[in-house]
Amino acid sequence: MAKQLDYHTIHAIFSRFRDQEPEPKGELDHTNAYTLVVAVALSAQATDVGVNKATAELFKIADTPQKMLDLGEEGLIEHIKTIGLFRQKAKNVIKLSQILVDDYGGEVPSSRAALVSLPGVGRKTANVVLNMWFKQPTQAVDTHIFRLGNRTGICPGKEVVAVEHAIEDHIPAEFQQHAHHWMILHGRYVCKARKPVCSNCIIRDLCPFEEKTL
Structure with missing residues (x-):
């Protein structure tokens, strides 16, 4: 050191x-705060290039928490099965989408505490979202x-x-x-x-x- x-x-x-x-610029493709959360959560132990390939079609049909819930866990898996740990990541994405719908009106919160409380979202993911979308110097x-x-x-x-x-x-x-x-x-x-x-x-x-x- x-x-x-x-x-x-x-x-x-x-x-x-x-x-x-x-x-x-960050290298993960996204269209809004929600797709950024999902992309960063999927990127754990995976490359940005691999995540972008998996989400290219996914985000065309599921770019909001409710649309992701409508797609369902098995439907999500079909899109992200080329990514490492895809089953656990799919479970987390569905769970966090449900929480966003139930507790935040389908919107992504701009609080680190709220973000890290979501399944599959750690401090790093929260800081990426706060920096890239909410323009906070995290x-x-x-x-x-x-x-x-x-x-x-x-x-x-x-x-x-x-x-x-x-x-x-x-x-x-x-x-x-x-x-x-x-x-x-x-x-x-x-x-x-x-x-x-x-x-x-x-x-x-x-x-x-x-x-x-x-």
Whole structure:
């Protein structure tokens, strides 16, 4: 785990991220807050590409909680059976859809506490929805951010919530809204787990990682 970087270095890093990609986007396809919740819930232990393939037809016929209930668990399974843990995920999607209909008038709540109370929705999923749909500066820490944060010293921490807090505490406010997107993309395509592409890294000179590849 690298030491926490200083403010000026972190500001320089995120300035470069912003210059390279001013408006980073998540890679899960969705059409509204509900389909975003479903897509992120389905993405656990699955790739965004795989989820997008499964939901391309699903969201054409079930883009609201009530439509998903009308489709039913078995109908949902037919669309998502290429995704890992699809049976449990189908159960969760149907349960959370029922709760949204019964308790929230079919609308997705903009509260983290309410979101994490839904079956299959954890803190990361809630933070993605709050950030991407409700434009709150929440930080969804995944494996890419956890690795990048600790490898570079941008936001080190021994567990996910510690990394999340390090982002909130150390990354300047002007970068908070897009911080987790920039880090996910950098971790996914450049600062890879087994062999980081340091030769193509725009923050190489600011990164203290000792095992850089050439």
